[in-house]
Amino acid sequence: MSYDEREALELINEYLEEVRQYLPEDIADDVIEELRTHIIDKASEMGGLTVRNVYKIIRELGEPRQLASKYVVGGGKKVLRFELGISEDIYPYFIQLVFWITLALVIGYSIKILYSIAYSTGSMSILSIALIFAEMLLAIILTIILLYIVMSFFSSNPDLKEMLRKLLEDVFGKPCKLCKEKTGLRIEKTVRDFETRRREMRIQISTPISAIPSLLIGICQIILAYLIYLYGFAMPFNWLMQLLLFSLIINLTACAFINIGDYFYAGYSGKRSYLASMLKSLASFVFVPWLILSNIFTDDLQLLTIDVELFRNEDYENLFNYIRIIPIPPEYIPLAKLITLLLLIVIIVNIIITLLRYSRTIPRARAEERLLSPQYSDSLHTFSFH
C-alpha cells in the first residue's frame, strides 16, 4: 500500500468517525460501512485511492452532521441531543439574527444614553454613560452566546432543525445567494484554500505575512505590561485594584509570549498554530479570581477620575496630581456586581467553547497538514491543470 493510499484511508476514517458522532447508535455501524465501501468504490473508479479523489467524494457527500441528519429525519429514536456548532443550512439565518439583534440593542441603548445625558444632574454623567455602554456590550455578547447555544441545540436535532429552518425561511426568506456561497460551499472553499497554500508552500515564504501582526501585538503587549507595572503600582490603589493590575500584567505577558511564539512558529513551519489562539483565550482565566473577589467585595472597587478643578487651574506641573482615586459610588455597586458576574460567565463560556472547538479542530488540522505536505505536490500539479 502506497503512502498516498494509507493517507487516503485515514482521511476516510476521520470523516466517517465525524459522521458517526451524529448517528443513532443502532444504525451507525451499518451506515458507516456502507459509506466506506461507497467512497472506496468511487475513488477507485476515479483513478485510484488518493487523498485528492477521496476529498472530492467527501465534499459531494457533504458536511458530516448534515449527512447524518438525513438518516434521522422522520424516523428512528427520538433522543434530544446537544452539540455546539450551527448547521450550515441555518447558519445564514444566525448571521441575520445577530445583525438585527445587535442593531436593535444599539438603537435601544443609544436612546438610553441620550436620555441619561438629557436628564443628568451634572456629576458622574461620563461614568454613567460608560456604564450604560458596558451594559450594552455585555447584552450584545450574552444575546449572541445565548442565540448560538439555542441554534446549536436546534442544529443537533434534525427534526427540530427542519422546523426552525422552515420558520426562519418564512420570516427572512431564502438565504441570499452570497450567504449560500459563503456557507454551502464552505467545503469547496477549504479545498481551494489548500491548493493556494500548497502553492505558497512550494515558493517557501520564510514567514507568512499574516503572522507579522502577531509579533507587533506581542511587542505592544510587553510594553503595556511594563507601563502598568511602572505606573500602576505607584498609585495608592487598595488590595483589590492591585490584584486587578497583577492579573492584567500576567495576562498581557502571557499573551505577548504566545503571540511572539506564534510568529516564530509560523516562520519555522510556514503555517499558523492552532494552539496559539486557544492558549490566548485560556489566558483570560487569570481574571477569574479577581472577578470573583470583586463580586464579593464590590465596595472595595476604586475608580480613576480626573480632578476637573485642578485641571481648570492649569497646574500642569505633575500629571499625577490630576488623578484622583475614589471608591465606587454606592449607587453603582449593584451594577458593578452584575457586570463582574456577567464578565465571569462570558470568560468561562468562552473558555469552554474554545476547548470544545480545539478538540474538533485537531483532526481537521491534521487532514489539512496532509494535503499541505510536499508528498502531494505532484498530484496538485496534475489537478490544477485539468
Next chain:
Amino acid sequence: MNGILEIETWKTEIRRGLIEMCILSLLSKKEMYGYEISKTLSSISNGILYVEEGTLYPLLRRLENKRYIRGEWQIRGGKARKYYKIMPQGLEVLALMKSFWGDLVNAVNKIVFVGGEESELR
C-alpha cells in the same frame, strides 16, 4: 435570475418525488448496491435523474425502514457490499406508484400540451 433559481428548486422537488419510484423499479429488476443504483440512475436518464449520494443512502435507509426493500451484506468479486433487493411490500407500492404515474403523465400532458402545441408531446 430569480426565475432560474426557482426552476432549479422546482426540478429538485419533482425529482425528489420520483426518485423513490425509480429506485424501487430498478431493484425490482435486479439486486444492486448503493453506488450501482446511483450510477445506473444517472446513465439511463443521461444525468436527468442524478441523485446526490448524500441523499441516496439515507433514502435507501428510509425505504428499508418502511420494509419496501432489504439490504444485505454480500461478498461478490472479492468485495463486501450492501446489496438491496425489493420486498413484496415494495412491489405492491411500486405497482400503485406506476399506475398513478401513468395517469398523472396523461393528465398533465392533456393540460400542459393542449391545442396547437401537441407536436411537443414526446
